[in-house]
Amino acid sequence: MSDPQNPESPSQGRQPVAKTYKMFVGGQFVRSEGGKVLRQENSQGEFLANTVRASRKDLRDAVVGARKALGGWSGRGAFQRSQVMYRVCEVLESRRELFEQSLQRVAGMSREQAQQELDVAIDRWFWYSGWCDKFAQVSGSVNPVATPFFNFTLPEAVGVVALLPSARSPLAGLVSGLAPIVAVGNTAVVVVEQAPTLAVEFAEVIAASDFPGGVVQILTGQRKDLLETVGSHADVDAIQWFGSPGQESANLETLASDRVKRVHLHRDPEPEAWLEDSMQRLDWIDQCVEWKTAWHPRGI
Amino acid sequence: MSSFSVSRVPVDAVGLEARAKSFTKRSIKAASKHQALQWIIGMMDLTTLEGADTESKVRRLCQKARRPSAELAKVPPVAAVCVYPPFVSVACEALRDTPVQVAAVATSFPNGQSFFSLRLEEVRQTVEAGADEIDMVISRGALLSGDEARIVDEVAAVKELCPKQHLKVILETGELETYDRIRQAAQLAIEGGADFVKTSTGKIGLAATLPITLVLLEAVRDHFLATGKLVGVKAAGGIRTAKQAWQYLVMVKETVGDRWLDPSLFRFGASSLLQDVLLQWDRAAAGRYSSSNLIGLD
Secondary structure (H helix, E strand, O other), X not given: OOOOOOOOOOOOOOOOOOOOEOEEEOOEEXXXXXXXXXEEEOXXXXXXXXXXXXXXXXXXXXXXXXXXXXXXXXXXXXXXXXXXXXXXXXXXXXXXXXXXXXXXXXXXXXXXXXXXXXXXXXXXXXXXXXXXXXXXXXXXXXXXXXXXXXXEEEEEEOOEEEEEOOOOOOOHHHHHHHHHHHHOOOEEEEEEOOOHHHHHHHHHHHHHOOOOOOOEEEEEOOHHHHHHHHHHOOOOOEEEEEEOOOHHHHHHHHHHHOOOOEEEEEEOOOHHHXXXXXXXXXXXXXXXXXXXXXXXXXXX | OOOOOOOOOOOOHHHHHHHHHHHHHOOOOHHHHHHHHHHHHHOEEEEOOOOOOOHHHHHHHXXXXXXXXXXXXXXXXXXXXXXXXXXXXXXXXXOOOOOOEEXXXXXXXXXXXXXXXXXXXXXXXXXXXXXXXXXXXXXXXXXXXXXXXXXXXXXXXHHHHOOOOEXXXXXXXXXXXXXXXXXXXXXXHHHHOOOEEEOOOOOOOOOOOHHHHHHHHHHHHHHHHHHOOOOEEEEEOOOOOHHHHHHHHHHHHHHOOHHHOOOOOEEEEEOOHHHHHHHHHHHHHHOOOOOHHHHOOO
């Protein structure tokens, strides 16, 4: 009998152990509260695995996890955050084979394409991890004021950020959306619809690195099930949305307006475009911060 | 040592835990949940029992007790505030002309390890300071060493000092080790004249759980069936979410009946439960998940 998740592996008459793809919430791999699953197929249309179809309550639990982790993560030293993020690159490198195979199987990439996508994903995560302790110095400012005050502006984490990542680029797109969120101390709730098995494998990388539980939540399921809750949930502070602007994004903006939530809509380009350096953007960090200006008296 | 004892009622631990677990599986309609939120708040003893308590912290707690949320105007006041004896007069002052009762822990809370005369003196002074309810602790050591009569005598002596006040007897079930002994302690406290039996001090790791509270409910039920007298139950410690509190209410209703769904016979002792209940309240009112930023962070 062959392994449905890994058809190339020789089974030699034994029953292989198939993986249960769970979601990643509060540092734990969990099943859905509602128990629903979605059938996933590989690029040839063969059965690959069942993945969790997250419910609204799962999303609520994820936001609770993210909120709980926020103080600890945003309060960490920026340098330490960068070290934790760097560890993700180490783990990704050590799991190259897994991700290359996954990208070929799930997204139907050639071996070369898969390698390239993985290279970009690692390099991009590395780039953002470097920004953890540099963003404040580069983007913060000392402001000239006409009164005897030392006036300066610094970025702070905006809070719990929901990410609806690219549907076209399963790894580079996910990394490009997630890294700028966590780099500045936010916690993230990611809702993945396309290639959920790959996202869960990425969650395993997060779990194996030194991220405190709850900084990254990865839910798998259908965006349409969760969009209303993402938009209306009062404890979500910002939304990073990738897709083709239309009814979905308009609804999201309407729902989010009730709490004046930061909603950033991004067009989801072709898969190849995600590999370009232009998708490695400092302004995506900028969108996930709150600016704080302090007036400190001087010369008294 | 006298040879007083109450009849031993053995508790079937496996059956008890299975029964308690069944209360977590009920499907409750949204409207009922919202109604239950009101009850939960009305049954809540808002508690602060810290070494770092100050008068201003107690005043703040009282303000929260009479009006749990400035933003959610329709939220009713809680049943009582529960404080250490030195803060009773401050709490009484802050809660004058409100329905909120002032409860105080006495008798060497939380461990009860002091001279009995001093523990009684603490009760006397606490009553004098104006407390409406007294939460006493029993001598767990005495019970563990088999001196049942001392538990009854202690409770009776304290009740004598506070005849008009509600006397809640804290069994500290986490230290009693077995369900049998919890049941025994509850019966002894009732025998001594307790108005309420209460699970825990909240000061040790193992606090109220559904099975432990179920033992107490069964004890008061059997007492009622035998004598017709009503004794209340207070579940304290470890109840942090509205969902847990709903499960307790289901258990109360299905074990002792509607009559106990009343602040005079069932209470929650909690410090962080109110926050989650308010979040659920806001969610029900606004039709979307809420945030602590909306209802106050405290």
